[in-house]
Amino acid sequence: MAQTPHTIGNPLSWAAQRLSAAGAHVSAATRELGTDHAHTPRRVRTMAMSDISESLRAGWEDFKACRSDVLFIVLIYPVMGLLLMGMAFHQALLPLIFPMAAGFALLGPMAAVGLYEMSRRREMGLEASWRDAFAVLSSPAFGAMLVMGLYLIALFCAWMLTAHFIHQVTMGPAQYESFGAFLDQVFGTPGGWWMILLGCGVGFVFALAALAVSVISFPLLLHRHVGAPVAVMTSVRVLRKNPKVVLSWGxxxxxLLVLGSLPLLLGLMLVLPLLGHASWHFYRRAVA
Structure with missing residues (x-):
């Protein structure tokens, strides 16, 4: 008797199915945070600048093989675009457009977990497609990744509040008639230049905090199930042992994110999947 062929819907319906199935794994994933093997330290390798180019090369190969651009076109790119466009037409939020665009980099490691899984499968010689990106929802490390994700979200929110405060201090509670008028105030007044300088300086601190704790945390959690504390400590150790390489990577x-954002965010359809896959290979070169 012939079996009814199994079909898979579009990416959104598939994601919904995987998210629903993940509910059964949450309690077990949370217990993963406190297991004994979660406290086992990982050995950190000494890296060279060539590891960056090799990671990008391997990430490009994964990108071509997995066509992971579909994942970002369907899920992430429209959301980012709609948010930024909505803010552009809301005069009161004009000063937060750039901080929000820059702040998305803080959430990058969390957003790319599905790409890490696809690269992991390819490394093992298994078939990988966009559907496999949602396998992380049933991973034993899902609870630890949730904890890390909440930390990055909190960091993003703190950055947005700080950026708003910097604007209030340097520019005052100003109202702008248009985006062009806002740019005139930013580049044509002393307060605007102070806002740029303070924003870039404080933004660097936030970026460094995110980089230190998450440069390899999510791939390590997915690969070794070590628990959030060990993942964070290992990530910091990678930065301390290889500051030049890690800072250059950051x-x-x-x-690349800035360049990808310039042509109306269209470049992000290439940049985001490439960086996601490359980050997996960067992790593999950083941690034994």
Whole structure:
């Protein structure tokens, strides 16, 4: 008797199914945070600058093989675009457009967990597609990744509040008639330049905090199930042992995100999946 072929719907319906199934794993995933093996330290490797280019090369190969651009086109790119467009038409929120765009980099490690899974499967010689990106929802490390994700979300919210405070201090409670008028005030007044300088300086501190605790945390959680505390400590140790390489990696990520955002965010359809896959290979070169 012939079996009815199994079909899979569009990415959104598939994601909904995986999210629903993940509910059964939450309690077990949370217990993962306190297990004994979660406290086992990982060995950190000494890295070279060539590891950055090799990670990007391997990430590009994963990108071509997995076509993970579908995941970001369907889920992330429209959400980011709609949020930014909505803010652009809301005069009271004009000063937060750039902080929000820059702040998305803080959430990048969390948003890319599905891409790490796809790269992990390819490394093991298994078939990988966008559907496999949602396997992280049933991972034993899902609870620990939730904890890390909440930390990054809190960091993002703190950055947005800080950016708003900086604008209030330097520019005052100003109202702008248009986006062009806002840019004139930013680049044509002393207060605007103070806002740029303070914003970039404080933003660097937030970016460094996010980089230190998450540069390899999410891939490590997915790969080794070590628990959130060990993942964070290992990430910090990677930065301390390889400051030049890790800071260069962070700077490269920031530059690529800016370049990808310039043509109406269209470049992010390429940049985000590439960086997500490359981050997995960067982790593999950083931790034994």
């Amino acid at each position: 700077a490269l990520v920031a530059v």
